[in-house]
Amino acid sequence: MIALLRKDILILRRSRLTVALLVLYPVAIALLIGLALSRGPAKPRVAVVNETTPGARVEVGGRSVDVSAYASQLFDQVEAVPTATRAQAVAKIQSGDVLAAVVIPHDIAARLSSDVSQAHLEVLYNGDALEQSLVQSSLNSALAQANLGFSEQIQRAAAQAIGLLLRGGNLGVLGAPPNLVGLGQIPALLRRVIAHQPPGPDREALERTLAFATFAAENLTLSKTVLQTISQPIAVETKLLHGRRTPLDTFAVVVAVAISEMFIGLLLAAGAVALEREEHVLGRLLRGAGSASGRARGVLVSRNALLAEKSLLSAVCAFAVAFAMLAGIGAFVSLDWSRVPLWLAALALAALAFAALGVSIGALAREVRAASLLAFLFSLPLAFLALVPSGSVGHGLYDAISAVSFVFPFKAALEALDAAVNQSSPGLPVSLVHLAALVALFGALARVGLRRLD
């Protein structure tokens, strides 16, 4: 086994371009993925056509709001590109300068101030499905905030009016009589009048009026609470049930390191085993292993030793690069260095699991190129599936994704590394046991693959 290991190291030393690609490519991919995950999406460029007259104001609930100032606040979730006319906005969309345009019509202030008619914004957009989705979600979010803002203003105005009706006094509305009696004061006034009224039809009429006034006053008080609820029907209260909140940047580090480790472990192990077959050496190395009982002498290397040698070599390389990456990124991102022994445990078992999957792919492939292609075809979708968050797809699909992710090492490696670096759940021991089981599973599959010697 030592002789075989020395041979493989010698071949690696003589394949500098391959080794450089094997290390640089996954590191570059991992860094790109890490950057993509740690940064939010860029703001989409949206043309904003404000057709209202300069200085137009919306009067809502006794408050006056400048339409232009409100629009600029409204569109802070997009990169607003002020545009003079609708035609110019359309031209900008068609030329690809902007992804969408929002046209604020000239009568929006009047419609909003009327409190009775709905105001309309026109949204024009272009681009592919992803861009359309990004623009739509940004604009929908902005408009939802605007609608909420206006509904709060209207609710405040309505509540103020209800308060005046209940309390009485001067309503401040043109033509309304001064010092009006409040609805809340009427029951007490009526009770005093009724107390001096002899029994008879007039008293009965007054008592019926008192019952109505009491009922109306109580329900108007309730309606203020109802209006508050309508303006914000759902309030959000967040609680983390278990684990520790993982900052996005440190999670991105874990993803980047896991991807790099997977590529190196998988490709190196798959290539190393496939090379033995491609060079037609497998038969020479393993002959005797399949001969009749009593004739097992002459086996140069056992299948187990061959697989162990390839797995260890690949795992050590993947582990070294992954640890160097983690330590290097640790210079820029705040990581808890007291947990280094746990990092090492997670990286070591993850590297072994990736190498085990690699040797099983290599054992099935006839040549290095086929093994490398298979390794790529396996690793990229597996990494993608493991990153699909729960709730982002339907229950059935997520269960299927979880099952697939469970039987391949990427998700377990990611969880182990996340637990080691970020103390996230599930805990490190669970993930390590999972990885060890996958090492055994893929090691056994590789052994079956090596039954064919040609």
Added chain:
Amino acid sequence: MSPTTIPALSVSGLAMRYGEREALRDVSFEAGAGELVAVVGPNGAGKTTLLSILAGLQRPSAGSVSRAPDEVGWVPQQPALYAKLTVAENLALFARLERVADPDAAVDRMLEQTGLRERASDQLSRLSGGNRQRVNVAIGLLSRPPVLALDEPSTALDPGQRERLWSFIRDLAGEGTSVLFSTHDVAEVQRYAARALVLADGRLLFDGTPAEFLAAAGRERQSGDSGEDSAGVPGGGDFEDAFVSFLRARGER
């Protein structure tokens, strides 16, 4: 093989089945020390299966082989070597894997024997097909096995390389190594082999010297079809015609 000599290799009742298909059926023969035995037959006759069982690559369905795999040097059809390693590194690696007592001495011996000492530091990828095949054979000989099995050793070699390879193999036989080689080329059988084993459809149809084979083929052809042109069979001496006639007479193509 002379009946008085002790066989270097004895094969008895060898059979190999792949599901319903029988690749070898009850094949038995012996080979003496220093004997050069050709295993010849059409495609799918079972030549490679026979040699790979002798080398320990496959487990036979039935039958026995007197030698363990470590006593049979194995030379596969395609050079089983590492292209990124030099000639000396390839030899040294396999000498260590074969647990040869003195690997350096074994490498030195094989470089001398193959005449590749001057190319010892060259990577395999820079060698010609003929030289690669010589290294391939040399690796089969590292542990000085009493029996050497070569699977179509001269395929893809030019006539010059082929001549040098056969000279090397004949020297080996001269030193006492029993050599079994498979081939499609019946001319090679006639020129180099001391004995021919003719296989077809997994059965051993003939075991004897090339001269005996020509005689047998000629007799069958003359008795079976006296009206045909018999030129090329004994005493015409065309081995290929005799081989084709021999197989055709047994329903093989």
